Amino acid sequence: xxxxxxxxxxxxxxxxxxxxxxxxxxxxxxxxxxxxxxxxxxxxxxxxxxxxxxxxxxxxxxxxxxxxxxxxxxxxxxxxxxxxxxxxxxxxxxxxxxxxxxxxxxxxxxxxxxxxxxxxxxxxxxxxxxxxxxxxxxxxxxxxxxxxxxxxxxxxxxxxxxxxxxxxxxxxxxxxxxxxxxxxxxxxxxxxxxxxxxxxxxxxxxxxxx
Amino acid sequence: xxxxxxxxxxxxxxxxxxxxxxxxxxxxxxxxxxxxxxxxxxxxxxxxxxxxxxxxxxxxxxxxxxxxxxxxxxxxxxxxxxxxxxxxxxxxxxxxxxxxxxxxxxxxxxxxxxxxxxxxxx
Numbered sequence: 467x468x469x470x471x472x473x474x475x476x477x478x479x480x481x482x483x484x485x486x487x488x489x490x491x492x493x494x495x496x497x498x499x500x501x502x503x504x505x506x507x508x509x510x511x512x513x514x515x516x517x518x519x520x521x522x523x524x525x526x527x528x529x530x531x532x533x534x535x536x537x538x539x540x541x542x543x544x545x546x547x548x549x550x551x552x553x554x555x556x557x558x559x560x561x562x563x564x565x566x567x568x569x570x571x572x573x574x575x576x577x578x579x580x581x582x583x584x585x586x587x588x589x590x591x592x593x594x595x596x597x598x599x600x601x602x603x604x605x606x607x608x609x610x611x612x613x614x615x616x617x618x619x620x621x622x623x624x625x626x627x628x629x630x631x632x633x634x635x636x637x638x639x640x641x642x643x644x645x646x647x648x649x650x651x652x653x654x655x656x657x658x659x660x661x662x663x664x665x666x667x668x669x670x671x672x673x674x675x676x
Numbered sequence: 677x678x679x680x681x682x683x684x685x686x687x688x689x690x691x692x693x694x695x696x697x698x699x700x701x702x703x704x705x706x707x708x709x710x711x712x713x714x715x716x717x718x719x720x721x722x723x724x725x726x727x728x729x730x731x732x733x734x735x736x737x738x739x740x741x742x743x744x745x746x747x748x749x750x751x752x753x754x755x756x757x758x759x760x761x762x763x764x765x766x767x768x769x770x771x772x773x774x775x776x777x778x779x780x781x782x783x784x785x786x787x788x789x790x791x792x793x794x795x796x797x798x
Contacts, residue, residue, distance in 0.1 A: 500746070501745075501746070501749075504746050504749045504750060505749060507750070508749050508750065508752060508753050511750075511753035511754075511757075512753050512756060512757065515753055515754075515756070515757030515760065516757070516760060518757070519757055519760045519761045519764055520764070522761060522764075523761075523764040523765070523767070540706070540709065544702065544706055547702055548699065548702060551695065551698045551699060551702065552695075554695075554698075554732065554736050555691060555692070555695040557736075558688075558691045558736055559691065562688045562691070653738075656736070656737075657737050660732050660733075660736040660737045661737070663732055663736075664729045664732045664733060664737075667725055667728045667729050667732065668725055668729060670705075670725075671705065671721050671722065671724070671725035672725070675705060675709045675721050676717075676718050676721055676722075
């Protein structure tokens with residue numbers, strides 16, 4: 467791939483009548499999409515990073531910070547973490563299937579990815595329900611609850627977005643509108659989904675375990 | 677073309693191995709959480725979390741097989757957030773000092789004065 471791209475650049479340099487910036491020419495529509503998603507993810511990572519840094523500063527400044535295990539179920543959320551990791555695996559399997567043109571396998575694995583996301587959201591809803599109704603926490607209760615609800619809530623919104631994003635392609639595939647030529651769309655959707663998994667890995671450590 | 681195919685199959689054959697690594701590292705996190713004390717626990721947990729995040733980015737998000745430009749884009753937020761954390765720390769340290777000063781000033785004249793403790797002038 468990269469060899470072909472390099473050759474392409476050289477040929478543009480040789481024929482000066484082609485009005486293309488050599489640095490720009492290797493970018494195909496697919497790689498523009500990928501680049502765009504990466505730039506979005508970098509911006510999104512800054513938002514999450516700022517929220518986590520603010521949480522760390524508040525927590526270090528506050529000697530009365532409760533032990534998270536007092537409120538949060540570690541085993542329960544470890545299962546949530548595992549579900550997201552499994553859904554990342556099914557996402558890469560879906561990508562590998564569509565690259566090979568195996569569309570029924572693609573539908574199966576993309577469907578499993580969506581189900582994984584829904585299972586995660588269901589478990590998070592159960593966790594929030596328990597915290598709000600049984601333990602009486604709200605975003606106003608303490609700095610602990612405020613940072614907890616903001617960080618996990620913002621992440622939960624991202625999971626919801628990812629479930630919608632992936633379901634769009636699942637339903638399109640059901641309608642027979644997906645084929646091997648759409649593999650790069652799935653790769654880009656996968657980038658978003660793995661990023662959501664990656665952020666949860668960090669939140670699980672910083673909010674639940676530490 | 678043949679080299680591209682090899683890279684692609686290497687990419688795909690690693691998926692399940694990466695999944696196993698991620699599961700094992702999650703189990704390791706839970707073990708560290710249960711058995712390690714204080715600061716050691718925090719250090720190990722942070723290291724394990726970054727190891728997992730790196731595995732996801734390198735293999736599931738294919739950064740290892742991409743042009744370096746994408747890796748640079750991905751790495752910039754890590755650098756900036758690290759800076760941000762250290763920018764927040766001096767403020768934090770200053771406030772902790774202010775706390776310590778306030779405690780000393782309240783504690784020192786406690787035997788003589790009945791006046792309510794006032795916060796130190798800022």
